[in-house]
Amino acid sequence: MSNLLIRTFSGILLAVIAVIAVVYLPSWLFKILTGILAGVGAWEVFHLLEKRYRNLMPALSGITGFVSSILLLFLSPYLSLFLIFLYSFFIAHRKYSIDRLTASVFGLVYPVSFISSLGILHEENRYILLVLFATVWAGDTFAYFVGKGFGRHKFAPRLSPKKTWEGAAGGFLGAVICGAALSFYLGIKDAVIPVVIAGVLMQIGDLFESFIKRQVGEKDSSHLIPGHGGVLDRIDALMFASVVFLIFYQIKSI
Numbered sequence: 211m212s213n214l215l216i217r218t219f220s221g222i223l224l225a226v227i228a229v230i231a232v233v234y235l236p237s238w239l240f241k242i243l244t245g246i247l248a249g250v251g252a253w254e255v256f257h258l259l260e261k262r263y264r265n266l267m268p269a270l271s272g273i274t275g276f277v278s279s280i281l282l283l284f285l286s287p288y289l290s291l292f293l294i295f296l297y298s299f300f301i302a303h304r305k306y307s308i309d310r311l312t313a314s315v316f317g318l319v320y321p322v323s324f325i326s327s328l329g330i331l332h333e334e335n336r337y338i339l340l341v342l343f344a345t346v347w348a349g350d351t352f353a354y355f356v357g358k359g360f361g362r363h364k365f366a367p368r369l370s371p372k373k374t375w376e377g378a379a380g381g382f383l384g385a386v387i388c389g390a391a392l393s394f395y396l397g398i399k400d401a402v403i404p405v406v407i408a409g410v411l412m413q414i415g416d417l418f419e420s421f422i423k424r425q426v427g428e429k430d431s432s433h434l435i436p437g438h439g440g441v442l443d444r445i446d447a448l449m450f451a452s453v454v455f456l457i458f459y460q461i462k463s464i
Contacts, residue, residue: 224444225347232340237333241283244329247441249276251321254431254440259313261426266301266310271317278322283329294318321442324449327456334459341401342455345389345408346448352384353377353413369420378413385409404458408451415450419443 231240252275256268274297282290294315302311331339357377365373389405419442423431430439442449 221444225343228343229340232332232336232343237329237336240332240336241329242280244326244332245276245279245283247328247445248279248322248325249273250434250441251275251325251445252278252318254442255317255321255422256314258422258426258428258431259317261428263307263310263313265304266314266317271297271301271314275318275322278318279326279329282322282326290322291319294322321449324453325445327449327452331452331456331459334456335398337396337398338401338455338459341389341393341396341398341405342408342448342452344392345385345405346412346451348388349381349385349409349412350447353381356380356384366417366420369417369424373417381413382409385412400462401455404451404455407458408454411454412447412451415447418450419446 231243235243249272253268253272256266256271260266260268274293278290278293281293298311298314298318301314302308328339331342353373354377357372357374357380360376360380363375364371365375365378386406386409389409390402393399393401393405419431423429431442432440434440
């Protein structure tokens, strides 16, 4: 089976599971699943960083990421941040290295804070997540096919050699058209604003994760998802877009 078929099949399966979880799960259970996802994301980041900083304990870091996400979602973001700094100091003090401290703080704050935004949005309005998913998935799909068919000018060759300006433009248009269409269909017309902003920043999210991988000489964050690599490889754009949506609705509620 070709890599494209494997990628397509696993992508569709994950999309169906995600939509079912968003629509049918109660918020408390969805938050727990979000915490698990954050834990896996933390494990992947530490797995990458361990290529440069030895003995970062990715498994324990993943558990800490899960606990930190649960604290953020159910109790207090400050309690979550406090745990992250305590754990990072525990990791760093054994080698007496501020580089390890910085890497550990980053390795937890990045996946925990960004991925946990999905759980907060679900509690706010689960259908906003459907608009978010449509925005990101359409953007990724359009970027891939437009870039493959018409891409000529490299977008960020050092970070992602295959990305082109043509693909980025196609991704933006696809994200805005599909995200806006679903937001109007669901009666969430104000979601058009974060859809447009996310159409740009979700592509930065992709490059952000690529930057981490290139720093340690890896192509994928892990090999958990056939055809896609790791969890972060699949949701890097979604993480940035989710935060855009969350910021918009939090500011709107003030």
